[in-house]
Amino acid sequence: MKVFKYIVLPVIAAAAVWFGAPYAAEFLQPDTSAQAPSEAPTDEPAEQPSEAEGETPSEPGDVPASGTPEEAPPSDEPAEEAPAAEEPQEPASPFTEEAKAAILFVNKEHPLDAKYKPDDLVVPDVKFSFDGDNPKKQLQRVAAEALEALFAQAEEDGIELRAVSGYRSYATQKAIFERNASIKGEEEANRTSAYPGQSEHQTGLAMDVSAASVNYALEEAFGETVEGIWLAENAASHGFIIRYPKDKEDVTGYKYEPWHLRYVGVDIAEFVTEQGLTLEEFLEE
Numbered sequence: 001m002k003v004f005k006y007i008v009l010p011v012i013a014a015a016a017v018w019f020g021a022p023y024a025a026e027f028l029q030p031d032t033s034a035q036a037p038s039e040a041p042t043d044e045p046a047e048q049p050s051e052a053e054g055e056t057p058s059e060p061g062d063v064p065a066s067g068t069p070e071e072a073p074p075s076d077e078p079a080e081e082a083p084a085a086e087e088p089q090e091p092a093s094p095f096t097e098e099a100k101a102a103i104l105f106v107n108k109e110h111p112l113d114a115k116y117k118p119d120d121l122v123v124p125d126v127k128f129s130f131d132g133d134n135p136k137k138q139l140q141r142v143a144a145e146a147l148e149a150l151f152a153q154a155e156e157d158g159i160e161l162r163a164v165s166g167y168r169s170y171a172t173q174k175a176i177f178e179r180n181a182s183i184k185g186e187e188e189a190n191r192t193s194a195y196p197g198q199s200e201h202q203t204g205l206a207m208d209v210s211a212a213s214v215n216y217a218l219e220e221a222f223g224e225t226v227e228g229i230w231l232a233e234n235a236a237s238h239g240f241i242i243r244y245p246k247d248k249e250d251v252t253g254y255k256y257e258p259w260h261l262r263y264v265g266v267d268i269a270e271f272v273t274e275q276g277l278t279l280e281e282f283l284e285e
Helices: 002-019 021-028 097-101 141-156 170-184 220-224 226-234 266-275 279-284
Strands: 162-165 206-210 240-244 257-263
Touching: 141 226, 141 240, 141 257, 220 226, 220 257, 226 257, 240 266, 266 279
Parallel strands: none
Antiparallel strands: 162 206, 206 257, 240 257
Protein backbone atom coordinates (compact mmCIF):
# COMPACT_ATOMS: atom_id res chain seq x y z
CA MET A 1 0.00 0.00 0.00
CA LYS A 2 2.82 2.37 0.81
CA VAL A 3 4.48 1.47 -2.49
CA PHE A 4 1.27 2.64 -4.34
CA LYS A 5 1.17 5.84 -2.37
CA TYR A 6 4.79 6.82 -2.70
CA ILE A 7 5.65 5.44 -6.15
CA VAL A 8 2.55 4.93 -8.36
CA LEU A 9 0.69 8.13 -7.55
CA PRO A 10 3.67 10.40 -8.29
CA VAL A 11 4.10 8.62 -11.66
CA ILE A 12 0.46 9.22 -12.52
CA ALA A 13 0.71 12.87 -11.60
CA ALA A 14 3.73 13.29 -13.79
CA ALA A 15 1.92 11.58 -16.67
CA ALA A 16 -0.95 13.97 -16.27
CA VAL A 17 1.35 16.88 -16.67
CA TRP A 18 3.07 15.30 -19.64
CA PHE A 19 0.12 13.92 -21.57
CA GLY A 20 -2.48 16.46 -20.52
CA ALA A 21 -5.15 16.64 -17.88
CA PRO A 22 -8.00 15.14 -19.97
CA TYR A 23 -6.34 11.75 -20.23
CA ALA A 24 -5.50 11.73 -16.58
CA ALA A 25 -9.04 12.68 -15.67
CA GLU A 26 -10.40 9.88 -17.87
CA PHE A 27 -7.96 7.47 -16.25
CA LEU A 28 -8.98 8.56 -12.79
CA GLN A 29 -12.82 8.51 -13.63
CA PRO A 30 -14.45 5.73 -11.63
CA ASP A 31 -15.91 2.81 -13.61
CA THR A 32 -19.71 3.02 -13.64
CA SER A 33 -20.46 0.56 -16.39
CA ALA A 34 -21.76 -1.95 -13.95
CA GLN A 35 -24.22 0.54 -12.53
CA ALA A 36 -25.98 1.71 -15.78
CA PRO A 37 -25.47 -0.45 -18.87
CA SER A 38 -25.56 1.46 -22.13
CA GLU A 39 -28.46 0.91 -24.60
CA ALA A 40 -27.63 -1.41 -27.42
CA PRO A 41 -28.00 0.04 -30.90
CA THR A 42 -31.15 -1.10 -32.73
CA ASP A 43 -32.25 -1.33 -36.34
CA GLU A 44 -35.86 -0.47 -35.41
CA PRO A 45 -36.92 3.02 -36.63
CA ALA A 46 -37.59 5.60 -34.02
CA GLU A 47 -41.26 5.80 -32.98
CA GLN A 48 -42.97 8.70 -34.72
CA PRO A 49 -45.72 10.70 -33.05
CA SER A 50 -49.20 10.17 -34.49
CA GLU A 51 -51.02 12.91 -36.35
CA ALA A 52 -53.29 13.44 -33.37
CA GLU A 53 -51.28 14.78 -30.47
CA GLY A 54 -50.88 12.27 -27.65
CA GLU A 55 -52.23 9.32 -29.68
CA THR A 56 -50.53 6.53 -31.54
CA PRO A 57 -51.88 4.90 -34.68
CA SER A 58 -53.97 1.80 -34.07
CA GLU A 59 -53.63 -1.41 -35.97
CA PRO A 60 -56.79 -2.77 -37.64
CA GLY A 61 -58.95 -4.39 -35.03
CA ASP A 62 -57.42 -2.51 -32.09
CA VAL A 63 -59.82 -0.99 -29.61
CA PRO A 64 -59.14 2.68 -28.83
CA ALA A 65 -58.77 3.84 -25.26
CA SER A 66 -62.37 5.04 -25.28
CA GLY A 67 -63.56 1.45 -25.61
CA THR A 68 -65.45 2.07 -28.88
CA PRO A 69 -64.51 -0.40 -31.62
CA GLU A 70 -63.15 1.18 -34.75
CA GLU A 71 -64.97 0.81 -38.06
CA ALA A 72 -64.68 -2.57 -39.69
CA PRO A 73 -62.48 -2.82 -42.76
CA PRO A 74 -64.20 -2.37 -46.13
CA SER A 75 -66.25 -5.34 -47.29
CA ASP A 76 -66.97 -6.56 -50.79
CA GLU A 77 -70.60 -7.14 -49.85
CA PRO A 78 -72.98 -4.30 -50.94
CA ALA A 79 -74.14 -2.05 -48.14
CA GLU A 80 -77.73 -2.49 -47.05
CA GLU A 81 -79.85 0.28 -48.51
CA ALA A 82 -81.96 2.39 -46.19
CA PRO A 83 -85.71 2.08 -46.80
CA ALA A 84 -87.05 4.79 -49.09
CA ALA A 85 -89.07 7.49 -47.36
CA GLU A 86 -92.77 7.26 -48.05
CA GLU A 87 -94.23 10.06 -50.10
CA PRO A 88 -96.71 12.26 -48.24
CA GLN A 89 -100.27 11.40 -49.10
CA GLU A 90 -103.30 13.58 -49.19
CA PRO A 91 -105.63 13.01 -46.28
CA ALA A 92 -108.29 10.43 -47.10
CA SER A 93 -111.94 11.41 -47.14
CA PRO A 94 -113.56 10.72 -43.75
CA PHE A 95 -116.67 9.42 -45.49
CA THR A 96 -117.29 5.80 -46.34
CA GLU A 97 -118.27 4.54 -49.75
CA GLU A 98 -121.67 3.70 -48.28
CA ALA A 99 -122.15 7.33 -47.23
CA LYS A 100 -121.23 8.52 -50.70
CA ALA A 101 -123.47 5.97 -52.38
CA ALA A 102 -126.40 7.26 -50.32
CA ILE A 103 -126.18 10.63 -52.09
CA LEU A 104 -128.67 11.01 -54.93
CA PHE A 105 -126.17 12.09 -57.57
CA VAL A 106 -127.39 13.69 -60.78
CA ASN A 107 -125.39 15.32 -63.57
CA LYS A 108 -124.92 15.01 -67.33
CA GLU A 109 -123.49 11.51 -66.99
CA HIS A 110 -125.89 10.35 -64.26
CA PRO A 111 -129.47 11.15 -65.31
CA LEU A 112 -132.66 10.31 -63.48
CA ASP A 113 -135.43 8.20 -64.91
CA ALA A 114 -138.24 10.22 -66.47
CA LYS A 115 -140.68 8.73 -63.95
CA TYR A 116 -138.63 9.59 -60.86
CA LYS A 117 -140.47 11.72 -58.28
CA PRO A 118 -139.74 11.97 -54.52
CA ASP A 119 -142.57 10.69 -52.35
CA ASP A 120 -142.13 13.16 -49.45
CA LEU A 121 -142.34 16.57 -51.15
CA VAL A 122 -143.48 19.44 -48.88
CA VAL A 123 -143.51 23.23 -49.08
CA PRO A 124 -140.96 24.78 -46.70
CA ASP A 125 -142.12 27.61 -44.47
CA VAL A 126 -140.00 30.33 -46.09
CA LYS A 127 -140.61 33.42 -48.21
CA PHE A 128 -140.79 32.97 -51.98
CA SER A 129 -140.22 35.40 -54.80
CA PHE A 130 -143.74 34.73 -56.14
CA ASP A 131 -147.23 34.09 -54.79
CA GLY A 132 -149.67 31.26 -55.29
CA ASP A 133 -149.35 27.52 -55.33
CA ASN A 134 -146.76 25.98 -57.55
CA PRO A 135 -144.93 22.59 -57.50
CA LYS A 136 -141.59 24.41 -57.68
CA LYS A 137 -142.13 25.53 -54.07
CA GLN A 138 -141.65 21.95 -52.97
CA LEU A 139 -138.62 20.12 -51.55
CA GLN A 140 -138.03 16.76 -49.95
CA ARG A 141 -138.88 17.07 -46.26
CA VAL A 142 -135.27 16.88 -44.99
CA ALA A 143 -134.20 19.62 -47.40
CA ALA A 144 -137.28 21.73 -46.62
CA GLU A 145 -136.52 21.70 -42.89
CA ALA A 146 -132.89 22.60 -43.53
CA LEU A 147 -133.95 25.51 -45.77
CA GLU A 148 -136.24 26.82 -43.03
CA ALA A 149 -133.33 26.84 -40.57
CA LEU A 150 -131.08 28.57 -43.13
CA PHE A 151 -133.62 31.32 -43.83
CA ALA A 152 -134.25 31.78 -40.09
CA GLN A 153 -130.54 32.37 -39.48
CA ALA A 154 -130.39 34.78 -42.42
CA GLU A 155 -133.24 36.80 -40.93
CA GLU A 156 -131.47 36.92 -37.56
CA ASP A 157 -128.37 38.23 -39.33
CA GLY A 158 -130.35 40.90 -41.18
CA ILE A 159 -130.24 39.05 -44.53
CA GLU A 160 -133.46 38.77 -46.54
CA LEU A 161 -133.56 35.85 -48.96
CA ARG A 162 -136.27 34.49 -51.23
CA ALA A 163 -136.77 30.95 -52.53
CA VAL A 164 -137.29 30.97 -56.30
CA SER A 165 -137.44 27.43 -57.69
CA GLY A 166 -137.31 23.98 -56.09
CA TYR A 167 -138.75 20.71 -57.41
CA ARG A 168 -139.31 20.32 -61.16
CA SER A 169 -140.73 17.27 -62.83
CA TYR A 170 -139.11 15.69 -65.89
CA ALA A 171 -141.81 17.23 -68.09
CA THR A 172 -141.32 20.70 -66.61
CA GLN A 173 -137.55 20.54 -67.13
CA LYS A 174 -138.08 19.42 -70.71
CA ALA A 175 -140.21 22.48 -71.42
CA ILE A 176 -137.68 24.83 -69.78
CA PHE A 177 -134.74 23.43 -71.71
CA GLU A 178 -136.51 23.52 -75.05
CA ARG A 179 -137.42 27.17 -74.52
CA ASN A 180 -133.83 28.10 -73.60
CA ALA A 181 -132.45 26.14 -76.53
CA SER A 182 -134.74 27.98 -78.93
CA ILE A 183 -133.32 31.29 -77.66
CA LYS A 184 -129.61 30.48 -77.14
CA GLY A 185 -129.07 27.36 -79.16
CA GLU A 186 -128.88 23.88 -77.65
CA GLU A 187 -125.16 23.85 -76.79
CA GLU A 188 -125.17 27.24 -75.07
CA ALA A 189 -128.45 26.45 -73.30
CA ASN A 190 -126.87 23.34 -71.80
CA ARG A 191 -124.27 25.45 -69.99
CA THR A 192 -126.96 26.99 -67.80
CA SER A 193 -129.90 24.64 -68.20
CA ALA A 194 -130.08 20.86 -67.91
CA TYR A 195 -131.56 18.39 -70.30
CA PRO A 196 -134.62 16.67 -68.84
CA GLY A 197 -133.50 13.91 -66.49
CA GLN A 198 -130.20 15.66 -65.81
CA SER A 199 -131.56 18.38 -63.55
CA GLU A 200 -130.99 18.32 -59.78
CA HIS A 201 -134.35 20.03 -59.35
CA GLN A 202 -136.04 16.72 -60.18
CA THR A 203 -134.49 15.25 -56.99
CA GLY A 204 -136.43 17.65 -54.75
CA LEU A 205 -133.12 18.45 -52.99
CA ALA A 206 -132.23 21.65 -54.87
CA MET A 207 -133.53 25.18 -54.43
CA ASP A 208 -132.64 28.36 -56.31
CA VAL A 209 -132.35 31.35 -53.96
CA SER A 210 -132.14 35.08 -54.71
CA ALA A 211 -132.73 38.51 -53.20
CA ALA A 212 -134.36 41.86 -53.89
CA SER A 213 -130.91 43.40 -54.55
CA VAL A 214 -130.91 41.67 -57.96
CA ASN A 215 -134.69 41.80 -58.38
CA TYR A 216 -134.87 38.08 -57.48
CA ALA A 217 -133.13 37.19 -60.71
CA LEU A 218 -130.97 34.07 -61.08
CA GLU A 219 -127.75 35.61 -62.32
CA GLU A 220 -124.05 35.60 -61.43
CA ALA A 221 -124.28 39.12 -59.98
CA PHE A 222 -126.11 37.63 -57.00
CA GLY A 223 -122.82 36.08 -55.85
CA GLU A 224 -121.35 39.56 -55.33
CA THR A 225 -124.24 40.89 -53.26
CA VAL A 226 -124.33 40.95 -49.46
CA GLU A 227 -126.99 38.24 -49.60
CA GLY A 228 -125.02 36.06 -52.01
CA ILE A 229 -121.83 36.33 -49.97
CA TRP A 230 -123.70 35.49 -46.75
CA LEU A 231 -125.31 32.49 -48.43
CA ALA A 232 -121.96 31.10 -49.61
CA GLU A 233 -120.54 31.47 -46.09
CA ASN A 234 -123.48 29.96 -44.20
CA ALA A 235 -125.17 27.40 -46.45
CA ALA A 236 -122.90 24.51 -45.44
CA SER A 237 -123.74 24.79 -41.73
CA HIS A 238 -127.31 23.89 -42.71
CA GLY A 239 -126.38 21.07 -45.09
CA PHE A 240 -126.34 22.93 -48.43
CA ILE A 241 -123.57 23.44 -50.97
CA ILE A 242 -123.28 25.90 -53.85
CA ARG A 243 -123.62 23.13 -56.39
CA TYR A 244 -122.01 24.90 -59.36
CA PRO A 245 -119.04 26.94 -58.06
CA LYS A 246 -117.04 29.53 -59.97
CA ASP A 247 -114.32 28.25 -62.32
CA LYS A 248 -115.55 24.64 -62.11
CA GLU A 249 -117.52 24.40 -65.36
CA ASP A 250 -115.04 21.84 -66.72
CA VAL A 251 -115.96 19.59 -63.76
CA THR A 252 -119.69 20.19 -63.28
CA GLY A 253 -120.61 20.92 -66.89
CA TYR A 254 -122.44 24.12 -65.90
CA LYS A 255 -121.54 27.77 -65.49
CA TYR A 256 -121.21 29.40 -62.08
CA GLU A 257 -124.58 29.51 -60.29
CA PRO A 258 -124.28 31.21 -56.88
CA TRP A 259 -128.04 30.86 -56.40
CA HIS A 260 -128.30 27.07 -56.80
CA LEU A 261 -128.32 25.25 -53.44
CA ARG A 262 -128.15 21.47 -53.15
CA TYR A 263 -128.84 19.63 -49.91
CA VAL A 264 -126.30 16.90 -49.01
CA GLY A 265 -126.30 16.99 -45.19
CA VAL A 266 -124.24 19.12 -42.80
CA ASP A 267 -121.12 16.91 -42.49
CA ILE A 268 -120.65 16.46 -46.23
CA ALA A 269 -121.59 20.07 -47.02
CA GLU A 270 -119.02 21.44 -44.58
CA PHE A 271 -116.30 19.09 -45.85
CA VAL A 272 -116.99 19.87 -49.53
CA THR A 273 -117.07 23.62 -48.85
CA GLU A 274 -113.92 23.67 -46.70
CA GLN A 275 -111.99 21.61 -49.27
CA GLY A 276 -113.24 23.69 -52.22
CA LEU A 277 -114.66 20.62 -53.96
CA THR A 278 -117.54 20.03 -56.30
CA LEU A 279 -119.88 17.14 -55.64
CA GLU A 280 -118.23 15.29 -58.54
CA GLU A 281 -114.77 15.70 -57.00
CA PHE A 282 -115.99 14.64 -53.58
CA LEU A 283 -117.55 11.45 -54.87
CA GLU A 284 -114.44 10.57 -56.89
CA GLU A 285 -112.06 10.81 -53.89
